[in-house]
Amino acid sequence: MKAKLPLKTTFRLALQGKTVTKVLTVFLSAVSFLLFAVASMGYLFSRRDYIARAYYHRAETQGYVAFAGNGSYAPDKAMEGEALESLQTKTGISFVYEADAGVSGWTHFVEGEVPASLLQLGGMIGSLGLAGGAEDYAAIGFTLLAGEYPSAANEVAVSELHFQALQAGGYVDASKQFVWVEDEGGGRFEFNDDLTAGERFDVSSYEDILGKRLGNGDPAADSRARVYTIVGVVDTHSGEELLEEATFVSLRTHPAAHLLFSEEHQAQEQTIVFGGIENKRMMRRAVDYVLDAREKEGGEGKFAAPLDYTTLLPDESRTDEWYIGVVGGAAGGVLLIFSVLLCWHQATAALRLKEKKIGILRLMGATGKDISRLMTCETLLIGAAIFLLSLLGTVLLYYLWLAPATVIGSFGVSIFVFNGWTVLILAALSFAVPFLCTIVPVKKFLKQSIVDNISGNSRRR
Numbered sequence: 001m002k003a004k005l006p007l008k009t010t011f012r013l014a015l016q017g018k019t020v021t022k023v024l025t026v027f028l029s030a031v032s033f034l035l036f037a038v039a040s041m042g043y044l045f046s047r048r049d050y051i052a053r054a055y056y057h058r059a060e061t062q063g064y065v066a067f068a069g070n071g072s073y074a075p076d077k078a079m080e081g082e083a084l085e086s087l088q089t090k091t092g093i094s095f096v097y098e099a100d101a102g103v104s105g106w107t108h109f110v111e112g113e114v115p116a117s118l119l120q121l122g123g124m125i126g127s128l129g130l131a132g133g134a135e136d137y138a139a140i141g142f143t144l145l146a147g148e149y150p151s152a153a154n155e156v157a158v159s160e161l162h163f164q165a166l167q168a169g170g171y172v173d174a175s176k177q178f179v180w181v182e183d184e185g186g187g188r189f190e191f192n193d194d195l196t197a198g199e200r201f202d203v204s205s206y207e208d209i210l211g212k213r214l215g216n217g218d219p220a221a222d223s224r225a226r227v228y229t230i231v232g233v234v235d236t237h238s239g240e241e242l243l244e245e246a247t248f249v250s251l252r253t254h255p256a257a258h259l260l261f262s263e264e265h266q267a268q269e270q271t272i273v274f275g276g277i278e279n280k281r282m283m284r285r286a287v288d289y290v291l292d293a294r295e296k297e298g299g300e301g302k303f304a305a306p307l308d309y310t311t312l313l314p315d316e317s318r319t320d321e322w323y324i325g326v327v328g329g330a331a332g333g334v335l336l337i338f339s340v341l342l343c344w345h346q347a348t349a350a351l352r353l354k355e356k357k358i359g360i361l362r363l364m365g366a367t368g369k370d371i372s373r374l375m376t377c378e379t380l381l382i383g384a385a386i387f388l389l390s391l392l393g394t395v396l397l398y399y400l401w402l403a404p405a406t407v408i409g410s411f412g413v414s415i416f417v418f419n420g421w422t423v424l425i426l427a428a429l430s431f432a433v434p435f436l437c438t439i440v441p442v443k444k445f446l447k448q449s450i451v452d453n454i455s456g457n458s459r460r461r
Contacts, residue, residue, distance in 0.1 A: 063141015099129030112169025139276025146206030173198030
């Protein structure tokens with residue numbers, strides 16, 4: 001009569017054996033598989049995926065990705081309109097553009113003292129403009145605090161930075177104090193403090209600034225006047241401290257502290273645009289588009305590309321991830337040989353230690369399947385221990401050393417990727433190697449007679 005081996009007995013027998021052998025098997029196998037996991041991070045590396053991850057991280061951090069001609073900002077290097085439209089069509093990115101509209105010397109609308117950080121660059125901070133729709137502004141991470149985004153040509157929204165200055169000093173309508181002055185370039189509006197200022201208001205809440213005016217000139221007297229009604233207050237998620245050491249370039253390439261206008265104010269030529277990235281897939285489509293255009297045009301062109309993306313392209317000064325994969329794979333391969341030998345020895349030793357007990361169980365009716373299940377249980381326990389140890393080691397190695405050591409600049413991502421594939425590779429190795437090393441010893445053991453098992457004669461042969 002055949003008796004099925006109870007699960008409890010199977011589990012108890014599986015735990016028996018030489019602890020030192022098991023510990024060595026688990027430790028060396030874990031180290032070997034850890035190195036294979038590191039090697040896979042090199043072999044599975046994708047440059048395009050890396051750039052997409054880097055800029056998606058930037059989008060998550062600051063709310064947007066800045067695009068410029070071939071990724072390099074230059075005031076006189078405009079991007080081609082057709083290329084921008086093509087990029088937007090193929091990726092679905094929402095763009096906010098530079099605006100033709102602007103308010104020269106907006107700080108004159110602050111009645112009291114203006115923060116020093118806003119007076120830098122001749123008061124240019126806060127006088128530049130952006131153009132976009134409500135959805136576009138929201139896509140680059142802006143948050144509406146009061147009112148609405150501008151939708152008409154004579155409307156404007158101010159940032160929280162503008163509001164805080166007006167709240168501290170009060171508002172005064174200085175638009176009529178700007179007069180047109182002819183020059184060689186055609187002319188411009190200049191502030192004349194001899195002229196009488198308009199109405200003054202205290203500003204304590206967002207609603208107090210809504211409906212007030214910003215602009216240059218008197219529309220009733222000069223057709224060149226540009227005056228806008230404030231319809232909203234927007235949080236650009238950039239505080240005053242970011243502007244304390246602003247340069248012309250950093251100001252132009254950062255959407256904070258700009259006045260916000262409607263879509264129709266979009267400048268004819270764009271040197272910098274800001275894109276709202278919804279997910280990594282969208283960023284990957286943009287990277288594919290840019291790198292394909294770069295290959296087609298030989299690395300140069302007016303196509304729109306993520307600002308500074310060329311710093312993430314390979315160069316001779318950076319360690320090649322392929323070599324890292326080779327080194328990790330070679331080291332893992334050497335240790336894998338020892339791991340296989342240990343797993344084989346562990347399976348053989350376990351059978352010998354349990355030989356007499358297994359022989360008695362076979363005499364009582366245990367089948368070959370029962371014995372195989374016994375060894376499978378032990379193998380699974382060892383595999384689980386190897387997997388947990390190798391996973392823990394990989395996580396610690398990645399987050400404490402590999403990732404921090406391989407992050408480039410402010411992009412915040414490593415050339416190595418720890419993801420579900422890494423865990424899957426570790427799991428496959430941790431369970432497959434011990435299991436495969438158990439099959440042959442078990443089959444060989446089951447060919448022996450029950451008498452040999454009980455008497456131990458097989459050891460003397």
